[in-house]
Amino acid sequence: MKTRARLPRLVACGATLALTVTLAACGGGDGGASADDGKIHVLVYGDATNKVEKKLVDTFNKTSDVKVVLDTIPGADYQKKLQTIISTPQAPDVFFNWGGGSIKPFVKADLLLPLDGFIEKNPDLENKFLPSVFNNAVVDGKPYGVPMRGTQPVLLFHNKTVLADAGVKPPKTWDELLDAVEKLKDAGVTPIALGGGDIWPTQMWFQYLFDRIAGPELLANALKGDKSAWESADSKKALGMIKELVDAGAFGKNYDSVKYTNGGSVQLLASGKAGFELMGSWYYSQQLTDHKAFAEKGLGYSTFPTVKGGKGDPANIAGNTNNYYSVLKKTKHPKAVAEFLKLMYSDEFVKEQLAIGNLPTTTNTDKFIDTASNPEYARFQYDLVADAPSFQLSWDQAYPQKSSSDLHKAIQQFFNGQLDADGFIKAMQALPTE
Numbered sequence: 120m121k122t123r124a125r126l127p128r129l130v131a132c133g134a135t136l137a138l139t140v141t142l143a144a145c146g147g148g149d150g151g152a153s154a155d156d157g158k159i160h161v162l163v164y165g166d167a168t169n170k171v172e173k174k175l176v177d178t179f180n181k182t183s184d185v186k187v188v189l190d191t192i193p194g195a196d197y198q199k200k201l202q203t204i205i206s207t208p209q210a211p212d213v214f215f216n217w218g219g220g221s222i223k224p225f226v227k228a229d230l231l232l233p234l235d236g237f238i239e240k241n242p243d244l245e246n247k248f249l250p251s252v253f254n255n256a257v258v259d260g261k262p263y264g265v266p267m268r269g270t271q272p273v274l275l276f277h278n279k280t281v282l283a284d285a286g287v288k289p290p291k292t293w294d295e296l297l298d299a300v301e302k303l304k305d306a307g308v309t310p311i312a313l314g315g316g317d318i319w320p321t322q323m324w325f326q327y328l329f330d331r332i333a334g335p336e337l338l339a340n341a342l343k344g345d346k347s348a349w350e351s352a353d354s355k356k357a358l359g360m361i362k363e364l365v366d367a368g369a370f371g372k373n374y375d376s377v378k379y380t381n382g383g384s385v386q387l388l389a390s391g392k393a394g395f396e397l398m399g400s401w402y403y404s405q406q407l408t409d410h411k412a413f414a415e416k417g418l419g420y421s422t423f424p425t426v427k428g429g430k431g432d433p434a435n436i437a438g439n440t441n442n443y444y445s446v447l448k449k450t451k452h453p454k455a456v457a458e459f460l461k462l463m464y465s466d467e468f469v470k471e472q473l474a475i476g477n478l479p480t481t482t483n484t485d486k487f488i489d490t491a492s493n494p495e496y497a498r499f500q501y502d503l504v505a506d507a508p509s510f511q512l513s514w515d516q517a518y519p520q521k522s523s524s525d526l527h528k529a530i531q532q533f534f535n536g537q538l539d540a541d542g543f544i545k546a547m548q549a550l551p552t553e
């Protein structure tokens with residue numbers, strides 16, 4: 120993305136940049152017509168992926184009496200604009216979201232249609248998707264979303280040459296990571312590149328360590344309003360290990376002046392000035408765009424290290440599970456909507472998403488992976504997601520949008536030493552969960 124604002128990340132969390140947003144139609148829609156016009160209005164985040172969504176709409180409209188109109192909102196404050204129209208006559212029938220905390224307010228306001236009725240009539244609306252992904256749009260025991268783009272797990276990337284020169288291998292354990300940090304420092308490079316100026320990359324270290332040590336239950340309980348989760352022994356252990364890594368000089372001294380969004384951390388790894396970077400799976404595409412030769416020959420990747428004695432399954436992953444389509448209760452065409460959602464696990468959907476670099480989370484993705492632009496990389500990700508007992512949603516997506524700013528502030532301040540463990544715990548306990 121030429122603006123350097125990591126497009127896939129924005130697609131996945133989409134709540135950080137304030138851009139002027141207009142509701143514009145794609146494919147002839149009016150972008151805000153009420154549902155009584157005899158059509159299904161599907162609202163999506165406006166970006167390059169829309170070409171796949173437009174193609175699927177065209178496929179559906181060839182055989183359906185009730186037509187779909189694809190409406191788009193360009194810009195990164197999609198969520199904000201959605202909130203202004205979702206309870207008005209201009210609300211869509213179906214809308215793009217991130218699952219988790221992004222739809223909880225709409226469920227609480229009784230605006231969404233639970234999809235268990237759809238699934239009862241067509242079990243494939245659940246069975247054709249990987250459970251670890253599908254379940255991130257389940258709220259209060261009911262499904263409210265069908266996966267509709269691609270998954271983006273967070274991986275530990277590395278510079279193959281830098282690691283080889285320092286005698287380091289991709290770490291399988293936390294102790295091996297700490298050992299790698301010392302060897303890379305001795306070799307004169309920053310062990311781990313970090314775009315601390317953006318804050319959300321820093322958050323990734325918290326997500327994984329908390330899961331490795333405490334398992335997924337800690338965050339799940341915190342999101343249910345259990346404030347004691349943050350003051351548990353597991354939570355304090357995770358914070359201590361984060362501080363140990365920072366104090367060891369793993370990220371250098373200037374990480375807060377480095378950003379991923381302007382290519383700073385990306386450049387550090389590609390130029391050999393850093394050994395590792397923890398980032399979402401879109402990182403490969405970013406390096407391919409910015410540093411093609413390095414991406415093709417010098418970029419390596421592995422899973423997050425295990426933690427000895429941790430309660431979390433080593434196969435657990437964290438990141439952006441997928442995007443979802445949810446349905447508003449007010450739709451006048453539920454049967455047609457149910458038929459439209461079937462396309463989200465069709466062969467056409469899978470092939471079109473793989474062609475643009477997305478990795479669908481359908482059970483039939485496996486047979487088409489060899490058609491991806493980088494089959495080996497796509498296979499690595501798919502197997503991780505397919506085998507994951509738990510896929511932890513990024514914290515700033517799992518929490519309601521109104522909590523994001525304070526969450527990021529607490530993470531940055533603890534990382535910088537401005538907050539101690541008790542201060543961080545209190546800040547997390549103060550976050551609204553609804």
